[in-house]
Amino acid sequence: MRQRWADDGPVLAQRDVREHTALLVGGESVQEDTPLGPAKECRYSARATNMQLTDTILRRLPKVLLHEHLDGCLRPATVLDLAREAGYNELPHAEPTALGRWFFEGADRGSLPQYLEGFRHTIAVMQTPAALERVAYELCEDLAAESVVYFEVRFAPHFHMTRGLGLDAVMGAVLAGLRRGLEAFGIESGLIVCALRNQGASLSLELAELAVSWFNRGCVGFDLAGEEAGHPAKHHLEAFQLVKRSNGNITIHAGESFGPESIWQALQYCGAHRIGHGTRLIEDIVVYGDRVIQVGPLARYVLDHRIPIECCLQSNVHTGAVASLEQHPFRHLLDLQYRVTLNTDNRLMSATTMTDEFRVAHEVFGCGIRELERVTVNAMKSAFYPYAERCRLINERVRSGYAALRKELAL
Numbered sequence: 001m002r003q004r005w006a007d008d009g010p011v012l013a014q015r016d017v018r019e020h021t022a023l024l025v026g027g028e029s030v031q032e033d034t035p036l037g038p039a040k041e042c043r044y045s046a047r048a049t050n051m052q053l054t055d056t057i058l059r060r061l062p063k064v065l066l067h068e069h070l071d072g073c074l075r076p077a078t079v080l081d082l083a084r085e086a087g088y089n090e091l092p093h094a095e096p097t098a099l100g101r102w103f104f105e106g107a108d109r110g111s112l113p114q115y116l117e118g119f120r121h122t123i124a125v126m127q128t129p130a131a132l133e134r135v136a137y138e139l140c141e142d143l144a145a146e147s148v149v150y151f152e153v154r155f156a157p158h159f160h161m162t163r164g165l166g167l168d169a170v171m172g173a174v175l176a177g178l179r180r181g182l183e184a185f186g187i188e189s190g191l192i193v194c195a196l197r198n199q200g201a202s203l204s205l206e207l208a209e210l211a212v213s214w215f216n217r218g219c220v221g222f223d224l225a226g227e228e229a230g231h232p233a234k235h236h237l238e239a240f241q242l243v244k245r246s247n248g249n250i251t252i253h254a255g256e257s258f259g260p261e262s263i264w265q266a267l268q269y270c271g272a273h274r275i276g277h278g279t280r281l282i283e284d285i286v287v288y289g290d291r292v293i294q295v296g297p298l299a300r301y302v303l304d305h306r307i308p309i310e311c312c313l314q315s316n317v318h319t320g321a322v323a324s325l326e327q328h329p330f331r332h333l334l335d336l337q338y339r340v341t342l343n344t345d346n347r348l349m350s351a352t353t354m355t356d357e358f359r360v361a362h363e364v365f366g367c368g369i370r371e372l373e374r375v376t377v378n379a380m381k382s383a384f385y386p387y388a389e390r391c392r393l394i395n396e397r398v399r400s401g402y403a404a405l406r407k408e409l410a411l
Contacts, residue, residue: 053362053369055355057409061372062401063148063354064379064393065343066251067276067310069194069225070155070174071122072346073139076100079348082125082134091121100351107349110320112227112257118349127163129173136174140181140189142347146355149397150383153178154192154223157210158203167210175218188393190220190384192251195239197224197231208239212246220384221249223276224266228258233270240270249273249384251310255280256321264298267307274382275302278309279321282329285336292332308339308382313360314352315345331365334375341379369411373402 074082076096083091093099107115126132136153143151157170165173171191178189193211195204204224211222222243224233233240233252243250252266256277263281266272275281284296295303302309311330315321322328333340342357344350361367361375380394 051368051409051411053359055359057369057405058358058362059146059355060405061147061358061369062376062398063143063146063358064341064376064383064398065143065148065151065354066274066308066341066379066383067312067343067345068139068151068153069346070135070139070153071119071126071159072349073142073153073344074122074126074135074348075138075142076103076348078135078138079122079125082131083121085131086125086127088121088124090124100348103348104351107346108318110318112319112321115315115319115349122348123159124162126160127165129165129169129176132160132170132173133177133180136177137180137184140178140185140187143354144181144185144187146353147401148187148354149401150188150380150385150393152190152192152220152384154194154221154225156194156196156207156225158207167206168213171210171214171219175214178218188385188389191218192221192223192384193219194223194225195236197226197228197233197236197253199226201236201238204236204239205242208242212243212248215246215248221251221273223251223253224270225253225276228254228256228262233262233265237269244271251276251384253277256316256319260284260296260298263302267301272307273384274308274310276310277312277316277321278302279311279316279329281309282332285329285332287332292336295336303336303338306339308341308378309333310343311340312343312345312350313357313364315350318350325360325364328364330361334365334367334371339378339382340375341382342375369402369406369409373398376402 076099079099080096092102103118106118126135139153157167160170175191181187193207195207208222211219224236240250250272251274252270252272253276254266255263256279259280260283263275263278266275281299281302284299285292286294313325313328313330316328317325342361344352344354344357347353358372376398377394380390380398383390
């Protein structure tokens with residue numbers, strides 16, 4: 001059977017990949033090489049230990065977050081405060097709980113364009129240095145409270161210029177909030193600049209230039225977000241080439257609202273080092289019942305090259321990337337040893353936290369402590385952070401934290 005991909009994707013033939021998948025779908029699977037410490041067995045699960053992880057335990061587990069949007073992470077009370085300060089009177093509710101529920105209900109409609117509608121309100125109240133710094137600082141506080149040791153947050157700086165701020169002032173304000181968060185809570189972080197698929201290539205190039213100018217000053221990467229259908233990543237090729245020539249890091253939203261060809265283009269045209277969401281990679285994998293029968297050429301490339309996948313479980317249901325949590329490919333990808341990570345995407349819109357995402361992984365997909373540790377190590381290994389710092393955080397914060405908790409729980 002041959003599969004022909006749209007938008008200049010390759011013509012690919014489905015081949016017999018039983019030899020390639022033999023170690024993955026039969027017998028014992030193989031853990032990826034781990035130069036940061038001794039290898040551990042790879043098939044852990046709550047089903048094997050029969051241990052129910054409580055919210056308290058899940059909150060205490062060390063975590064690493066790679067995919068969160070700054071304008072989607074605000075506390076509802078902060079949205080109200082900033083709206084009052086800005087004289088913004090278009091919010092639908094004046095009480096935090098009701099406003100938070102409104103954002104969630106608006107996002108949970110199974111459509112990415114509808115999911116994005118609420119952002120006009122958050123962006124409207126994030127137009128001053130003080131507002132941007134506050135949002136970044138509070139994100140540090142919220143994440144530190146649930147044991148996140150490192151995170152990356154992304155945003156489109158040009159959306160925050162309606163009250164006269166320049167791009168550099170926007171960047172400086174957000175990074176000031178992240179620095180304050182480091183000082184107050186000991187949580188390390190990096191900032192990613194986002195361009196938008198539906199906007200012009202010249203603007204994407206300008207944003208790539210901005211990102212490059214802030215490398216080594218807190219900016220750690222460049223991203224392309226927005227609706228995939230009709231807006232191929234290759235239209236922004238000049239921006240990605242600039243980042244690559246500057247030895248920068250690239251992550252691209254792909255395979256969320258469009259098929260595997262979007263992931264292929266992000267990797268092979270644009271040079272992405274990580275894939276945001278990547279949910280529809282499963283369309284290049286043949287699954288019969290609960291068993292993986294074939295791994296297609298693109299999916300094999302992602303696996304073999306250890307391309308990190310920034311999974312956002314609950315958000316993917318809210319945007320319609322998957323019909324339900326049970327249908328999310330996370331479990332298959334995890335079992336096949338893909339470098340999957342867990343992320344919130346937008347804490348406000350999806351009414352979620354990292355603890356909530358861990359709970360879903362535990363309750364829906366049977367992940368136990370050791371499997372959650374593996375996902376966390378995956379994320380830290382994949383961070384756009386210096387190698388020595390990644391090693392330090394894995395060994396001093398992640399592995400040591402999990403080991404201490406297992407000892408306490410007698411696991």
